[in-house]
Structures are given as C-alpha cells and as structure tokens.
Amino acid sequence: MNTFNNKYGPWALITGASSGIGAEFARQLAAKGLNLVLVARREERLRALARELEAAHRIAVTIIPVDLTTTDFLTVIQQATDGLEISLLVNNAGVMPTGRFLDHDLEQELRQLNLNNRAPLILAHHFGGPMAERGRGGLLFLASMVAFQGTPSASHYAATKAFGLVLAEGLHVELKEAGVDVLALAPGFTATDLSGELDFSGTPIKPMLVEPVVQAALRGLGRKAVVVPGWQNRLLVWMGKHLLPRSANTAIFGKIYETLTREAHHA
Ligand SMILES: NC(=O)c1ccc[n+]([C@@H]2O[C@H](COP(=O)([O-])OP(=O)(O)OC[C@H]3O[C@@H](n4cnc5c(N)ncnc54)[C@H](OP(=O)(O)O)[C@@H]3O)[C@@H](O)[C@H]2O)c1
Numbered sequence: 001m002n003t004f005n006n007k008y009g010p011w012a013l014i015t016g017a018s019s020g021i022g023a024e025f026a027r028q029l030a031a032k033g034l035n036l037v038l039v040a041r042r043e044e045r046l047r048a049l050a051r052e053l054e055a056a057h058r059i060a061v062t063i064i065p066v067d068l069t070t071t072d073f074l075t076v077i078q079q080a081t082d083g084l085e086i087s088l089l090v091n092n093a094g095v096m097p098t099g100r101f102l103d104h105d106l107e108q109e110l111r112q113l114n115l116n117n118r119a120p121l122i123l124a125h126h127f128g129g130p131m132a133e134r135g136r137g138g139l140l141f142l143a144s145m146v147a148f149q150g151t152p153s154a155s156h157y158a159a160t161k162a163f164g165l166v167l168a169e170g171l172h173v174e175l176k177e178a179g180v181d182v183l184a185l186a187p188g189f190t191a192t193d194l195s196g197e198l199d200f201s202g203t204p205i206k207p208m209l210v211e212p213v214v215q216a217a218l219r220g221l222g223r224k225a226v227v228v229p230g231w232q233n234r235l236l237v238w239m240g241k242h243l244l245p246r247s248a249n250t251a252i253f254g255k256i257y258e259t260l261t262r263e264a265h266h267a
Pocket of ligand 1: 015016017018019020021022039040041042043066067068069092093094095096115142143144145186187188189190191192193194195
C-alpha cells in the first residue's frame with residue numbers, strides 16, 4: 001500500500017457521488033485503490049458508477065441511496081457501513097438555490113441548511129471519532145469561493161459554505177495531534193449540474209473542469225487547511241483578502257451572481 005492509502009484507506013465515503021465533483025472524487029480515489037462508499041439519492045447513477053469503478057480497479061464499492069436532508073439519515077448510513085474502516089470522509093453533497101432569499105420558501109432554505117451543514121457536521125462527528133482513535137484519517141468539506149464573503153443572490157448558500165470553511169479551519173488544527181487531516185475545498189465555478197443552472201454566456205467566466213478541482217484537493221489534503229483550485233481563483237481570493245474591503249467583495253460577488261442568475265432565469 002502507498003502512503004495515501006496507508007493514511008486514508010481502506011475505505012472512503014463520498015456524499016453527493018452521483019454527479020459532478022463527488023463522482024470525480026470517486027473516480028480519482030478508486031484509481032488510488034481505495035474502496036468506496038457512495039452516497040446520494042439517485043440509486044441508478046450510484047449503481048452505474050459502482051459497476052464502472054469495480055470493473056476498472058480492484059476495489060469494492062458500496063452504495064447508499066439516501067436523502068441526507070432527512071432527520072434519521074445517519075441510521076441508514078450506520079447500518080450500511082457497520083464494520084467498514086472508513087478513514088476518508090468527503091462531505092461533498094450540496095445544493096445552491098440562487099435568487100432572492102425572501103422569494104424562496106422557508107422549507108427550501110431549511111433543506112439546504114440540512115444538506116449543506118447538518119449532514120456534514122453529523123458525518124464528521126460520526127466518522128471523525130474512530131479516525132482519531134486509530135490516529136489517522138481525513139475529513140474533507142466542500143466550501144466555495146463564496147464562503148469568503150457575503151454574496152447577494154446566493155446569501156444563504158454563501159453562509160452554508162462559510163460554515164464548512166470555518167469548521168474545517170478549526171478542525172484542521174484541533175485534530176492534527178490525533179493524526180486526522182482536515183481540509184476545506186473552496187472551488188470557484190466548476191462545470192457540473194449545479195453550475196449548469198447559471199448562464200455564463202456574455203460573461204468572461206469559464207468554469208473549471210472537475211478533474212483539476214479534485215486533483216488540487218487530494219494534493220492539498222494533509223498539507224493545507226484550505227485549497228482554492230486554479231490560479232485565477234487564488235488571485236481573486238488573495239485580492240479579496242489583502243486589497244479590498246470585505247464590503248467590496250460582497251458587492252463584486254453579488255454582481256456576478258445577480259448577472260448569472262438573471263440571465264439564467266430569463267433564458
Ligand atoms: N459546481 C460549482 O461551481 C461549485 C463551486 C463551489 C462549490 N461547489 C460545491 O461542490 C459540491 C458538489 O456540487 P457539484 O457542483 O458537483 O453539483 P452536482 O453535480 O449537482 O452534485 C451535487 C450532489 O449532491 C447530491 N445531493 C443533492 N441533494 C441531496 C440530498 N438531499 N441527499 C443526498 N445527496 C444529495 C446529488 O445527488 P442526488 O441528486 O442523486 O441526491 C449530487 O450527487 C456542493 O457542495 C457545491 O456546493 C460547487
């Protein structure tokens with residue numbers, strides 16, 4: 001076994017593995033030889049990905065079709081993972097309702113809160129304890145570039161991503177002694193179904209591909225607390241931290257989201 005697998009194997013659990021960044025995590029971790037637990041609602045997609053990865057690599061894949069917004073989702077995951085040594089948790093599943101906060105119904109906002117924040121918190125607590133006891137493992141949280149400032153037209157989404165970023169920054173230090181590596185991955189726009197709801201035409205923004213985003217995360221795990229993939233994105237974050245007041249960042253990101261969602265809603 002190589003160093004990566006010694007640290008994060010033999011099993012990794014990925015939420016939101018049925019598409020986008022989560023499916024790419026599954027592909028890259030499978031290529032490293034980790035066994036996988038794939039979690040999302042769309043069972044057929046999980047099954048197809050499991051078949052593909054089992055055939056391509058000498059690994060075992062378990063699927064758990066479950067809605068992570070439900071109150072008792074952990075019971076389902078606990079039953080299916082009993083006896084598996086999960087040493088890497090990728091808290092990736094997320095939704096991004098855009099538009100004006102007061103135009104959304106509260107139930108939708110609460111589902112977002114449950115998926116983007118409650119579920120990762122519960123899973124990190126559940127799997128983080130045994131990792132700390134074993135003295136090795138990794139916890140990964142999907143943040144976003146919007147986590148660094150308030151973002152009008154995606155206000156609650158940005159707040160949920162800030163939660164993941166700040167939680168990961170704290171745990172990165174807190175769990176270091178226990179041998180558990182914690183990372184927040186903060187991508188900019190990435191080409192997936194989620195960003196597919198936005199209209200980039202007429203803007204200079206070109207979403208990154210999922211491959212380099214996931215590669216950057218796996219390179220940073222164990223070395224950094226936060227990874228922002230892509231040099232243009234890192235430059236934007238650097239400028240936001242060192243050159244601009246926070247209110248200017250909020251205005252800029254708000255303008256970007258307003259444009260992308262307005263054009264998408266009119267499409
Ligand atoms: N794409 C971007 O531009 C971007 C940028 C920054 C951060 N991110 C973050 O990256 C993460 C992955 O997003 P993505 O871009 O890869 O989007 P995506 O392709 O839409 O993937 C979202 C995943 O979450 C799962 N999911 C959604 N609701 C769920 C629920 N109630 N229970 C269980 N699973 C659920 C989906 O599976 P099912 O529908 O099958 O349940 C899917 O696998 C998110 O946390 C997002 O905030 C994305």
